[in-house]
Amino acid sequence: MSAIFISRVARVLVGTLGAQLITIGVTLLLVRLYSPAEMGAFSAWLSFATIFAVVVTGRYELAIFSTKEKDEFHAVIKLVVLLTVSISVLVASGLVLVAPLLDSLPSVVSDYWLGLTAVSLGLGANKLVLSLLTYQQSFNRLGGARVSLAACIAIAQVSAAYLVGGVAGLVYGQLFGVMVATALAAIWVGKPLISASATASWSMVKQSAVKYINFPKFSLPADLINTIASQIPVVLLAAKFGGESAGWFALTLKIMGAPISLLAASVLDVFKEQAARDYRDKGSCRSIFIKTFKLLAVLALPPFVAFWFVGEWAFGFIFGDEWAESGRYAVLMIPLFYMRFVVSPLSYTIYIAQRQNLDLVWQLTLLGLTVACFTLPDTVDSVLWLYSIGYAIMYFIYFWMSFYCTKGDAK
Structure with missing residues (x-):
């Protein structure tokens, strides 16, 4: 195993370790602030959000590592952003239209459908920015992004236990944490990359969509x-x-x-x-x-x-x-x-x-x-x-x- 590989793993590991320590630490608080039944209802809701988060990017963020030209790289990023926003809007619209049928699903899904859509969008965007930090070999920032995600969700859910309570506290805490952490990670990606991707040509975006x-x-x-x-x-x-x-x-x-x-x-x-x-x-x-x-x-x-x-x-x-x-x-x-x-x-x-x-x-x-x-x-x-x-x-x-x-x- 090369020293460079081990060094890179160690750099990401430090950040991931911090994120896991935060997650485990806050879990010690959450299991005392919320009952098993409330945690179970929230977990069912988060399961649906996690499923939708896979859909919103079209998995094109994985194509970033297969690009060879800068123009194509920027085009794929723009494609993922457009898909994430567009599909999230479609998911929200679909949930509104099928609301009468949601009785067959856990009640927490119909009660917090808008938050579910927003968290799906945030998780999809988070996948993109983490992929970009990996592509840039910014492993220190990648570790920091993982820590910030865990920390933001942890602080929000613990605070919400006292401000809101119940399943709602877990849901709104998750939403707030994901949005704040993703915005911070996007800043770390860098304005030049974001600007270059925003100006990528539509023809290149279409070509990339077909190629991958x-x-x-x-x-x-x-x-x-x-x-x-x-x-x-x-x-x-x-x-x-x-x-x-x-x-x-x-x-x-x-x-x-x-x-x-x-x-x-x-x-x-x-x-x-x-x-x-x-x-x-x-x-x-x-x-x-x-x-x-x-x-x-x-x-x-x-x-x-x-x-x-x-x-x-x-x-x-x-x-x-x-x-x-x-x-x-x-x-x-x-x-x-x-x-x-x-x-x-x-x-x-x-x-x-x-x-x-x-x-x-x-x-x-x-x-x-x-x-x-x-x-x-x-x-x-x-x-x-x-x-x-x-x-x-x-x-x-x-x-x-x-x-x-x-x-x-x-x-």
């Missing part, structure tokens, strides 16, 4: 399906076993997702830039793929083995007896979290090779598996164990698909 059509054609449905597969469990648990189960599950995902976001996401930010460069220049990114895999697999094993023995106790000790059940959920899902930690950053090679059709097939299979796991079993334990093992197997397949795509001749 595989991203909305394959990546968008694949990533949308993946997001639905990752977010729908909260909704299905709430519907089948009640809001408390959804709240416990949501806390499990947040806390167990922390190491994934902490290191795996930091590795991804650096890996995708270097892998894309190696793929363009050498026709293969297999060397950096293998080195990154070894790094992730070795780093992840000791903490996950230790958590198997102390996880349930740790949740109860840290978050209180009311949330101890989340720890039991987490232990059941260790195979899933380990495989996700190791494989998810490496799967970016599928985008580099533009083999999104393979990804789409995998995501469709994953969605079917997820729905089956959360609808067929009759107990929460059976649901989570089946989900964990099935997901781990799917990620094993995903690894070999990603490895296959590291060679430029993988067609």
Whole structure:
């Protein structure tokens, strides 16, 4: 593993570590300010916002790393901004038109539909600015952007607990935090880049939209399906076993997702830039793929083995007896979290090779598996164990698909 790669990972890691410490720290407050049922309702609402956030960019922000000319680079940025705003408006209009049908969805969705749309727009814009900071190799600012997002949401949600209270406090806190943090990250991207992108020609924007059509054609449905597969469990648990189960599950995902976001996401930010460069220049990114895999697999094993023995106790000790059940959920899902930690950053090679059709097939299979796991079993334990093992197997397949795509001749 090169010293430059490790140095870049470390720079992003510092910021991501700060963001995760803030998230975990504020969670200690939130679980005492909000009940499991309120956290479950908010998590269901945020699931819908997260799903819409995937749609608004058309996934064209991923095309930024495939551009070779400055004009094309600026055109793709302008395209993503236009799509984010336009699709967000369409989502808002669609929610208004189908309002009478929203009774079949969790009530929190119909109660806070406008905030849901605004958060989706903000999250989509945040994806763009983080991609731009990565492209610029501004890894210190990238880490700062992650910290600011976590900090802004944390401060807003804690403050809203006293000012508003209930689910509304969580919703409005999320909205305020996302908007402020995204605006700050946009400033860090730099006015010259924003100005150059704003003046990109419409003809180049259209050409770029056509040239990188595989991203909305394959990546968008694949990533949308993946997001639905990752977010729908909260909704299905709430519907089948009640809001408390959804709240416990949501806390499990947040806390167990922390190491994934902490290191795996930091590795991804650096890996995708270097892998894309190696793929363009050498026709293969297999060397950096293998080195990154070894790094992730070795780093992840000791903490996950230790958590198997102390996880349930740790949740109860840290978050209180009311949330101890989340720890039991987490232990059941260790195979899933380990495989996700190791494989998810490496799967970016599928985008580099533009083999999104393979990804789409995998995501469709994953969605079917997820729905089956959360609808067929009759107990929460059976649901989570089946989900964990099935997901781990799917990620094993995903690894070999990603490895296959590291060679430029993988067609």
